[in-house]
Amino acid sequence: MKTCRSEPRTLGDRTGQADVVLLRTSSEALASIFNRIVQSEDELFEAVGELLQDVSRDSKDDEDIRDVCRRMYDALHMDDEKPRGCNQVLLDAPIQLSQITDGCDAGVDLLPKLLLKRDQTSMVNAKKLQKAEARLKAKQDKRLEKDTLKSSNPLVLEEASASQAASKKETRMESSGKNKSYDVRIENFDVSFGERVLLAGSDLNLAFGRRYGLVGRNGLGKTTLLKMIASRSLRIPSHIRILHVEQEVAGDDTPALQSVLECDLMREGLLREEKELTARVNAGRAEGTEVARLSEIYAKLEEIEADKAPARASVILAGLGFSAKMQQQTTKEFSGGWRMRLALARALFARPDLLLLDEPTNMLDVRAILWLENYLQTWQSTILVVSHDRNFLNAVATDIIHLHSQRLNAYRGDFENFMKIKEERLKNQQREYEAQQQYREHIQVFIDRFRYNANRASQVQSKLKLLEKLPELKAVDKESEVIMKFPDGFEKFSPPILQLDEVDFYYDSNNYIFRGLSVSADLESRICVVGENGAGKSTMLKILMGDLAPVRGIRHAHRNLKIGYFSQHHVDQLDLNISAVELLAKKFPGKTEEEYRHQLGSYGVSGELAVRPVASLSGGQKSRVAFAQMTMLCPNFYILDEPTNHLDMETIEALAKALNKFRGGVILVSHDERFIRLLCQELWVCEKATVTRIEGGFDEYRDILQEQFRKEGFL
Secondary structure, three states, X not given: OOOOOOXXXXXXXXXXXXXXEEOOOOHHHHHHHHHHHOOOHHHHHHHHHHHHHHHOOOOOOHHHHHHHHHHHHHHOOOOOOOOOOOOOOOOOOOEEHHHHHHOOOOOOOOHHHHHOOOOOOOOOOHHHHHHXXXXXXXXXXXXXXXXXXXXXXXXXXXXXEEEXXXXXXXXXXXXXXXXXXXXXXXXXXXXXXXXXXXXXXXXXXXXXXXXXXXXXXXXOOHHHHHHHHHOOOOOOOOOOOEEEEOOOOOOOOOEHHXXXXXXXXXXXXXXXXXXXXXXXXXXXXXXXXXXXXXXXXXXXXXXOOHHHHHHHHHHHHHHOOOOHHXXXXXXXXXXXXXXXXXXXXXXXXXOOOEEEEEOHHHHOOHHHHHHHHHHHOOOOOEEEEEOOOHHHHHHHOOEEEEEEOOEEEEEEOOHHHHHHHHHHHHHHHHHHHHHHHHHHHHHHHHHHHHOOOHHHHHHHHHHHHHHHHOOOOOOOOOOOOOOOOOOOOOOOOOOOOEEEEEEEEEEEOOEXXXXXXXXXXXXXXXXXXXXXXXXXXXXXXXXXXXXXXXXXXXXXXXXXXXXXEEOOOHHHHOOOOOEHHHHHHHHOOOOOHHHHHHHHHOOOOOHHHHHOEHHHOOHHHHHHHHHHHHOOOOOOEEEEEOOOOOOOHHHHHHHHHHHHHOOOEEEEEXXXXXXXXXXXXXXXXXXXXXXXXXXXXXXXXXXXXXXXXXXXXXX
16 A cells, blocks of 8 residues: 655645645544644634634634534544544545635635535535524624614713734633633733724733732723723633622622622532531431531631631721621612722622722722721732822832823832832933934934035945934823813902801701811811711711701801802713713803813813713713813802812822912812822811811821721721
């Protein structure tokens, strides 16, 4: 018998235009070659699946391509269960595939025919073809329905999407189970929101056990990136457990403490099984295997320290402000803000491999923020947190990731270190750019001077080549400075300006919010109110505004006082279905569009942002729209409830500067330490049904809280 050899003549490119010539080949020799390269159907799919998808005229699902690979695998006798060496076929002449395909209908899938054995029919599987056509039609109908809905309703919000370059090596390692690293490496990915590109060709590397702070201007895509990671739209190993604190806990009859305990699925499952098996043992119906399983469960519960879980959950809830009584209340009894705290408590208790936090300090008071800082400093797994609280990032973050210009840059160290390194990098980049520009100009002068001098022709050519080889450096892309300005409404008023005298207030007569409250402010006041959530801070602001009437006591406000009010729930006061320009025109009619745009531009809402639906804006951009609306009537006194929520750091600093320059009075509630230090001259603490002035400012208040932590055993 002749020795059979397989020798490729030409290899076609991915378009399938070149020929592949098959010489006399036995199926046994071909199977031997493939067996050395491909060990399973999955590896065959990895090797040729993408090629088959590209050469297919019609769009194929992965399952269709896998079916082709499965039949190819069987046809080449690579299944170990089948005997080797049988059904050998000796070809009479070389087969040229291009000659076969030249006369064929482009709409017919040839792969099934080529892969069938000689004694089998070459008919296409009609059922599978119908199934594929049905899936394709369903996709087209769904896309048509989506396009129709978008065209009929222009206010439908854009959706975020992410794409990532394929990495066969990573996919193979993950599927084989060999790579159990808990580091996260997302390479060469893009993120878009509708037609706007937020990130392009970016890389994100998160080392296990590090705590990363994600920073950047409002509207650049920080929250969208977290959502893409949480939904696994970007390629992340399946064994890494991700938890994204985004939505509040749904209210039901579950007690708060039990709600936290239930998020540990392993412990809950073991306890449920232990209860069932114990009942069978006590009833005398248990078999030997069940008794053995019960012993295993006891050992596992002891290993995970299940008995300590309630105490650990209680400590987390207490740190976030839940009293012993509140921990036994059902989740439906809590407001939205407290349910968000409960969601954070569940995440901290579950201890995922990757914890994603989006502005966690927005829902917390100063006491809870300090507790969370201390708690996260001992966190063992990976954290990626979006925050604009500078002090929080300095306390928690081991690394900073800066999102700007559609890319991500990583820096080691806390936020202060990031600022120093970034400034130094920008200075060095600018110096290199300027030096190169001077060098280019020097060379260009020489070229222009001797361009037509025959004796210097070789030197001119050399200089031109030198210019071509110089790397293309770019000037520093500086972020625009954020500027905010509050129009002055200052007039000299005789005191008192704004005052509460011996005020009592309650919603329920059995629970007084305030007793004998006496406070006052003037047109030069810069007062910050702090205190635990539920202590009555927002209630006091509403009494000062005149929105709530005291049960007893007097509220006095000067007759010429015009108060501008910013609510922590300002989004509820905005019409989200119209643009910011239309919003101002509806609220304050009679002005030109240019005047409305100028007003919005004063707070950073300019250009295309001003005409987009408010619902499509980021949280910080919505806050800026609220500021523009609040200042339209030029108030001479501002009462602000949590104004820094959702604002980026640059805007927070701009807001503090603008309020310092404002010629009028300011009372605000805030938990942002840096903002308080930049602005406030007085610190009021709201607690125990009254308000107390702290002479030592925020430093004294922080020391008081730290001492409380030590007494309660949190430190």
